[in-house]
Amino acid sequence: MxxxxxxxxxxxxxxxxxxxxxxxxxxxxxxxxxxxxxxxxxxxxxxxxxxxxxxxxxxxxxxxxxxxxxxxxxxxxxxxxxxxxxxxxxxxxxxxxxxxxxxxxxxxxxxxxxxxxxxxxxxxxxxxxxxxxxxxxxxxxxxxxxxxxxxxxxxxxxxxxxxxxxxxxxxxxxxxxxxxxxxxxxxxxxxxxxxxxxxxxxxxxxxxxxxxxxxxxxxxxxxxxxxxxxxxxxxxxxxxxxxxxxxxxxxxxxxxxxxxxxxxxxxxxxxxxxxxxxxxxVPDVDDAIMVVANIENERMASEAVQIFKEKIEQIQLPILHTNNFEELYRDMQTAALANFRIESVLNAEKFVKQALSEMDELWEKIKTENLQLVREHCESLLQALYYKKIGEKRSRGEYKVAGGYPLYKLDLEGVKKDYMANVKGIDGYE
Structure with missing residues (x-):
């Protein structure tokens, strides 16, 4: 042609x-x-x-x-x-x-x-x-x-x-x-x-x-x-x-x-x-190459962000342990940028920064979503423990007797103890 x-x-x-x-x-x-x-x-x-x-x-x-x-x-x-x-x-x-x-x-x-x-x-x-x-x-x-x-x-x-x-x-x-x-x-x-x-x-x-x-x-x-x-x-x-x-x-x-x-x-x-x-x-070779490099770097940075986005969509929330959550972020970020690091052309640093900024933005959204789900998880757990140890007794009126209050306080401490045992490692949240 x-x-x-x-x-x-x-x-x-x-x-x-x-x-x-x-x-x-x-x-x-x-x-x-x-x-x-x-x-x-x-x-x-x-x-x-x-x-x-x-x-x-x-x-x-x-x-x-x-x-x-x-x-x-x-x-x-x-x-x-x-x-x-x-x-x-x-x-x-x-x-x-x-x-x-x-x-x-x-x-x-x-x-x-x-x-x-x-x-x-x-x-x-x-x-x-x-x-x-x-x-x-x-x-x-x-x-x-x-x-x-x-x-x-x-x-x-x-x-x-x-x-x-x-x-x-x-x-x-x-x-x-x-x-x-x-x-x-x-x-x-x-x-x-x-x-x-x-x-x-x-x-x-x-x-x-x-x-x-x-x-x-x-x-x-x-x-x-x-x-x-x-x-x-x-x-x-x-x-x-x-x-x-x-x-x-x-x-x-x-x-x-x-x-x-x-x-x-x-x-x-x-x-x-x-x-x-x-x-x-006269064709400026340096300018032409820089234009090509920028176009290619921008494309690969966008691809890296898209890979990161696809990995986020595969995460099963909630992630209860925050250390694992941050570790997952670093692993996903490294994997998403792996090809870019190999294939990038010339001055690629600004495109890396842009890609990381977009990844951070996506991550903040999922962190907020995860936080809400962790709170809901903790609340459900607390309600279940409370009902099991206190709620049933309370509905039967077992605490509305002489000496009922010390018993109630004892059961409440038991709920707290069980709850803290179940949420061990969910630090930085509730």
């Missing part, structure tokens, strides 16, 4: 229907976005990740097929209780658009929303590609950037070069790192050469490279969706399987607190980043 489209005035806008569906996903998300020039086979790679040869539409003509950012959610094939969220982005550099600013906005949103960013391109990694990737925000803490920004996976398609350097075979990862080496010198050409490489090294500290041979001849390429995977070139199949093996090991997207992002949190990030870009601002 289309997640982020472009309005008539050229601004990004969020589509509500996919947001509603994503919001219902209460599981960690592995968010994989793909970006790169149009007509480089981006959609096909995502379809393979989803375990399908079709899904995201493939462009078969000179016209760019994908507009905006499209989303597809699938159960993760290797990680239980995890969802693979795939983001297919509009191809960069489409001459029909003529708007590099639009390309930058699409790329920025894709990078911020994903925890694995695939950059898809044809053949070798070159200076033009490196410069296209340079679109990051200054002033953010380096350590935070490593947690916020995605793993960068360079996907080189139709790659025909020999992976060799100085006569020795090198890996695709070594080829990527070699492409990002800096030159020595201070003249303007060296500075311009180094700057985008420095940005990539800084903003994408975790990097990988995958190379892919051509899947087949031109006819095969034109009907790639319908050609069985096993009928493609042997080297392309092997390289694709290596790529998939790595991708399926990537963990879920997390916030700075290492809290795995679920559907609700992802939706909040989408809305925050797109709203910032619509208003002409």
């Amino acid at each position: 289309c997640l982020i489209s472009t309005s008539e005035d050229g601004k990004l806008q969020v589509e509500q229907e996919p947001l509603k569906q994503i919001e219902q996903i209460d599981a960690p998300l592995v968010a994989v976005a793909i970006a790169g020039l149009y007509h480089t086979g981006k959609s096909y790679l995502l379809n393979r990740l989803a375990g399908s040869s079709s899904g995201f539409p493939l462009g078969k003509t000179i016209e760019s097929k994908t507009k905006g950012i499209w989303v597809w959610c699938r159960e993760h094939p290797k990680k239980p209780n995890t969802v693979l969220l795939l983001l297919d982005t509009e191809g960069l550099g489409d001459v029909a658009k003529g708007d590099s600013g639009h390309d930058n906005r699409i790329f920025t949103v894709a990078a911020l929303l994903s925890n694995v960013l695939l950059y898809n391109m044809m053949s070798a990694f070159n200076q033009d590609t490196i410069e296209k990737l340079t679109n990051a925000k200054d002033g953010t803490n380096d350590e935070e950037l490593g947690l916020i920004l995605p793993t960068f996976v360079l996907c080189l398609r139709d790659f025909s070069l020999l992976l060799e350097k100085d006569g020795l075979e090198i890996t695709p990862d070594e080829y990527l790192e070699d492409s990002l080496q800096l030159k020595c010198g201070n003249d303007i050409s060296v500075i311009n050469y180094n700057r985008p490489r420095e940005c990539i090294r800084k903003y994408f500290p975790k990097r990988k490279c995958s190379v892919f041979d051509r899947p087949g001849d031109r006819k095969t390429m034109q009907k790639l969706e319908s050609v069985p995977f096993e009928k493609l070139s042997e080297s392309f199949i092997e390289e694709t399987e290596l790529f998939l093996k790595y991708m399926y090991t990537c963990g879920p997207k997390v916030l700075i607190s290492s809290k795995a992002v679920n559907g609700r949190m992802f939706v909040s990030l989408v809305e925050n980043y797109v709203n910032a870009i619509r208003n002409g601002a």
Whole structure:
């Protein structure tokens, strides 16, 4: 489904229907976005990740097929209780658009929303590609950037070069790192050469490279969706399987607190980043994460209060011994907040205080109710004892005789003694 489209005035806008569906996903998300020039086979790679040869539409003509950012959610094939969220982005550099600013906005949103960013391109990694990737925000803490920004996976398609350097075979990862080496010198050409490489090294500290041979001849390429995977070139199949093996090991997207992002949190990030870009601002990652954290903490605090409320409703009143009553309160409170303590995000203390305040309020009500029931229990007990020891004798007139009063006082002391024995431990009440 289309997640982020472009309005008539050229601004990004969020589509509500996919947001509603994503919001219902209460599981960690592995968010994989793909970006790169149009007509480089981006959609096909995502379809393979989803375990399908079709899904995201493939462009078969000179016209760019994908507009905006499209989303597809699938159960993760290797990680239980995890969802693979795939983001297919509009191809960069489409001459029909003529708007590099639009390309930058699409790329920025894709990078911020994903925890694995695939950059898809044809053949070798070159200076033009490196410069296209340079679109990051200054002033953010380096350590935070490593947690916020995605793993960068360079996907080189139709790659025909020999992976060799100085006569020795090198890996695709070594080829990527070699492409990002800096030159020595201070003249303007060296500075311009180094700057985008420095940005990539800084903003994408975790990097990988995958190379892919051509899947087949031109006819095969034109009907790639319908050609069985096993009928493609042997080297392309092997390289694709290596790529998939790595991708399926990537963990879920997390916030700075290492809290795995679920559907609700992802939706909040989408809305925050797109709203910032619509208003002409650079998305503030810290603000967006704090909004997500507050929403998630508030939800979990409400859940804790609800758990506490359900536990209260299960209590059999009256509870006669106040020590047990207070102990029960502490146990119930601890149990209700257990998940919150584990899952809370960033500055959670104010939400804990709010939850405790609501629990205290609920507890005061049940304490008042319990007090009344304890009083009724004590009163019933006292009446029963009084009737048994004194009431029957009094009704028969046994005390209306000479020496009746000392007998009455003796029985009354007996009632008190029995009563105190029966209410032992009900301290703090009557």
